Amino acid sequence: MAKVMEGLYYSESHEWVRVEGNEGTIGITDYAQNALGNVVYVDLPEVDDEVEAGEEFGAVESVKAASDLYAPVSGTVIEVNEALENAPELVNQDAYENWIIKVELSDKAELEQLMDSKTYEEFCTK
Amino acid sequence: MVTEQELEKKEKRTCLYDKHVALGALISPFGGFEMPIQYAGIALEHKAVREKVGVFDVSHMGEVTVRGKDAERYIQYIFTNDIADAPIGKIYYGMMCQEDGGTVDDLLVYKMGEGDFFLVINAANIDKDWAWMQQHAEGFEVDLQNVSDFYGQIAVQGPESEYVMETVLGIPCSELLFYTVKTIGDVIVSRTGYTGEDGFEIYASVDYIRSCWDKLIEAGVQPCGLGCRDTLRFEVGLPLYGDELTEEISPIMAGLGIFVKLDKTDFIGREALLQQKTEGVAKKLVGIELADKAIPRHGYVVLKDGQPIGEVTTGYHTLSSDKSVCMALIDSKWAALGTVVFIQIRKKVFEGRVVKKKFYEKHYKK
Structure with a gap:
């Protein structure tokens, strides 16, 4: 059973956001890392890139395929997790600890479109 | 609602399908069949075949x-x-x-x-x-x-395959040379495979294949899916029809x-x-090694001086050498070993150089 963390917002494409003030930390869920298998590369955006809710901002590659990452919220990238450049497997080890990017949120109202942990848990078992 | 046309397109299942489901395999369509892609993970299965032995359903x-x-x-x-x-x-x-x-x-x-x-x-x-x-x-x-529907087929691959064939399946095969075949009753056994390792393939009736599969799994032989079959064949430079060979190649x-x-x-x-x-020829199949970890995938464009010169046919971050490499069909003009070329991977362009299209040495028993 995939792990779901309370207090985060979730997208249907299996990304999560943790919100602190106006800052959103984004990663992929445990369900996603499990479905991907061994992650061997994370294609990160650059700081100051603009990301838009629902749009692709990077990719996670497993041995078998590349999967696009979709921004659950819009904003400006303020930090990327550079540790993933040399150790992409961290995403498999703990998908919630090893975030992918941090953004300055441009529209907090977008969070209402996302799922809470309970709804996401149900979404994954469908 | 399912139309008749869609029903016809539905993938077939091999004689081992229920066993793959029971083993918890990830199953995807391939070549018109619902095939197991992986059981324990591509990397683990790949390693089992390189170092010990694995069994594939290739029915x-x-x-x-x-x-x-x-x-x-x-x-x-x-x-x-x-x-x-x-x-x-x-x-x-x-x-x-x-x-x-x-x-x-x-x-x-x-x-x-x-x-x-x-x-x-x-x-x-x-x-x-x-x-x-x-x-x-x-x-x-x-x-x-x-006779495609009659025969089930499994491949036993890896350095320990001969031992497993003889002790677990009771099929004597030490005398069988590379790329030769023998029959035991209706069972066809050959020293062949698609992994670059020593190995055997067995063609037989559905019942016989099912019993072989059960014996091998019970003996602890790693079940291997098409995921690692592709990484294994790719590493040793074996072509896959549809990627490296087509009606155009x-x-x-x-x-x-x-x-x-x-x-x-x-x-x-x-x-x-x-x-x-x-x-x-105007185009040639080459190997390309990237300096970066980004992975060139099938269909990605190869560039030289900003102009497209070909396409990636298969690419991986290899499991044996920790490098991002691919095979690509490119203009022969740029096919010389050592030539610097570029590959467009999503929004970025990565530098690579032309290398031999063999990323791991074969270990056949000849």
Whole structure:
């Protein structure tokens, strides 16, 4: 059973956001890392890139395929997790600890479109 | 609502499908079949085959028997390799080509007896090949049978495969040489595979294949899916039909000229292939190694001076060498070893250089 963390917002494409003030930390869920298998590369955006809710901002590659990452919220990238450049497997080890990017949120109202942990848990078992 | 058309398109299942489900395999469509992609993970299964032994369900592969007075002459006509005066039990790899040299399929030809051959073809091409073979049988006294639905097939691959074949399955095979076949009753056993390791393939009735599978799994042999079958064959530079060989990619373009015997009797495509060999080809299959970890995938564009010069056919971050590498079909002008080329991966462009399209050494037992 995939792990779901309370207090985060979730997208249907299996990304999560943790919100602190106006800052959103984004990663992929445990369900996603499990479905991907061994992650061997994370294609990160650059700081100051603009990301838009629902749009692709990077990719996670497993041995078998590349999967696009979709921004659950819009904003400006303020930090990327550079540790993933040399150790992409961290995403498999703990998908919630090893975030992918941090953004300055441009529209907090977008969070209402996302799922809470309970709804996401149900979404994954469908 | 499911239409009749959609029902017809539905993937077939092999005789081991229920066993894959029970083992918790990830299952995806491949070549018209619902096939296991992985069980424990591609990396783990890949390693099992390189270091110990693994078993694959390859029952999706097609089989055709060719028998009769003209069987040898007929195969010589549709097949690029030369099977003239072959000893019984020998196996040949080669292609069936179109008149223009494009590849219909790559296949194995097993010589089972005089005037008796067993052909192994790709699952996705069974219907096409079968039509092609019948279409070109005119004027030959041959009996062709598509026996794809009858045969189940498993591949036991890896350095410990001989031991497992003998002790777990009770099939003596230490005397079986690389690319030879023998039969034990109705069971066909060959020392072949698609992993670059020593290994065997067994073709038999559904019941026999199911019992072999159970014995191997019970003995702790790692079940392996098509995911690692692809990483294993890719690393040692073996082509996959649909990627490195297509109706547009001839064996000469793919660098498989040693399986095209231009000096034998006439065969379909000979003239075009001879011309490609003597005059050169516009595009060639090469290996490319990237400096970065980004992974070039099938269909990604290869660039030189900002201009497209070809496309990636297969690419991986290899499990054995921790490098991002690919095979790509590019303009021959840039195919020399060491040439710097670029690959567009999503929004970015990565530098690479042309290398040999073999990223890991084969370990056959010859």
